[in-house]
Amino acid sequence: MKVTLRSKKLQESGFEYIEEVLEEHCLEFGELEKLEDNSFYKIYNDLLSEIEKECNDYLKKYSYITDALISAYPNIKFPEEKEIIIYFVQEDLYKKTISLYYSNSDNDLSNSLGLMAITGGEGITKPVETFFNEEFVVLVTIPENKKIEEIKEISDKSIAVSRLMSVINTLTHELNHVLLFMLNSAGLTPSEIDILSDNGEYDMYVIDCILGEFFLRDEICFMGGIFFEEISSPAELMEFYVEEKGLEFLYNLDSYKNKRIENYLKS
Numbered sequence: 001m002k003v004t005l006r007s008k009k010l011q012e013s014g015f016e017y018i019e020e021v022l023e024e025h026c027l028e029f030g031e032l033e034k035l036e037d038n039s040f041y042k043i044y045n046d047l048l049s050e051i052e053k054e055c056n057d058y059l060k061k062y063s064y065i066t067d068a069l070i071s072a073y074p075n076i077k078f079p080e081e082k083e084i085i086i087y088f089v090q091e092d093l094y095k096k097t098i099s100l101y102y103s104n105s106d107n108d109l110s111n112s113l114g115l116m117a118i119t120g121g122e123g124i125t126k127p128v129e130t131f132f133n134e135e136f137v138v139l140v141t142i143p144e145n146k147k148i149e150e151i152k153e154i155s156d157k158s159i160a161v162s163r164l165m166s167v168i169n170t171l172t173h174e175l176n177h178v179l180l181f182m183l184n185s186a187g188l189t190p191s192e193i194d195i196l197s198d199n200g201e202y203d204m205y206v207i208d209c210i211l212g213e214f215f216l217r218d219e220i221c222f223m224g225g226i227f228f229e230e231i232s233s234p235a236e237l238m239e240f241y242v243e244e245k246g247l248e249f250l251y252n253l254d255s256y257k258n259k260r261i262e263n264y265l266k267s
Contacts, residue, residue, distance in 0.1 A: 001059055001066055001187045002081045003136075005052045005175075007045055009035050009088055039148045041088055043264055044140070044171055047255060048086075054249040055084075055175060062183055065215060069186040073202065079187040084136045084178055086171065094141045113170045114140040116177035118190050118210065132190035132206060136182075138174040143167060152265050160265050165250050172246035177210075180242060184209040211238050 035041040059066070070078050094113075117137040147167065154160040184204055185193050193209055196202035211234045255261045 001063070001079065001182065003052070003055050003059065003179075003182075004081070004083050005048055005055070005086060006083055007048055007086050007088065035088060035090070035142060037145070038142050039145055039264070040142050040167065043168065044086075044088065044142075047168070047253065050253045050255060051172060051175070051249060054172075054252055055179060058176075058179055058245075058249075059182065062215075065183050066186040069184075073186075076188075076196065076201065082136060082182070082187050084138065084175065086175075087137065087139045088142050089139050091141050091143065094139060114138060114174040116174050116181070118206065132194045134189055134191040136178050136189060138171075138178060140171050140174060148264070157262065157265075161262060164261070164265060165247065165256070169243070169246045169250060172249040173242050174246075176242035176245040176249070177238075179245075180212040180215070180238065181209045183215055184212050211235065212241075216241055 066078075115138065117133050117139060119131055119133060148164075151160050151163050151167075154163060181190070188196070188202075190206050190209070193202060193204070193206050197205045216234075216237050250256060253261070
């Protein structure tokens with residue numbers, strides 16, 4: 001299976017429609033900074049092709065998992081290629097829209113910086129007919145330009161680069177949520193898994209594909225100095241895994257190895 005990454009601004013899905021949805025839910029936001037003028041938006045798009053390669057290398061490494069699923073369900077037509085849509089969102093707009101994706105969540109998501117959109121988010125990116133998303137979608141916040149200026153002021157270059165990488169990891173973290181889902185669904189979307197599992201045609205539910213618990217139990221009994229037994233829940237295990245994998249993706253980039261990424265911190 002192969003993936004392609006497509007970068008979009010949330011407004012490109014039809015900003016008048018988004019405003020209508022937000023207004024319906026009594027959500028307002030202030031004037032938005034233009035993404036074209038934002039340093040982080042430029043960095044993300046500069047690195048996107050390299051990150052796409054990391055995604056495909058990951059799927060290739062674990063192709064034995066998706067191959068086994070395809071063999072186990074010969075009557076299901078699994079995709080050979082999928083697109084992951086990345087919506088870059090200004091911080092204020094993101095904080096308003098996140099409640100539309102997780103309106104029933106018990107977790108406080110107000111401080112999150114990105115999400116994999118399992119649901120359709122009340123149709124925020126496009127009108128939807130199903131509760132679960134018919135596409136693979138992630139939302140990633142774009143910090144204001146003052147954030148990169150603060151990083152540039154750090155005198156120790158290695159610490160500054162590390163701080164920059166931790167911000168960029170918002171994207172690779174969320175993409176690893178999608179990849180983990182794909183491993184357990186062999187590329188089927190949340191909506192497709194929901195329909196097939198409800199019909200008794202697929203043995204894992206949407207939550208199983210999100211958590212990837214069975215894969216992760218085999219994959220990381222020990223990782224990054226934390227014993228598996230010390231991780232209290234499948235959700236915590238999942239978050240730990242995608243955070244570590246997201247950073248691993250970034251440190252594998254040619255832009256990091258060749259120190260090109262340091263150019264973003266030059267005044």
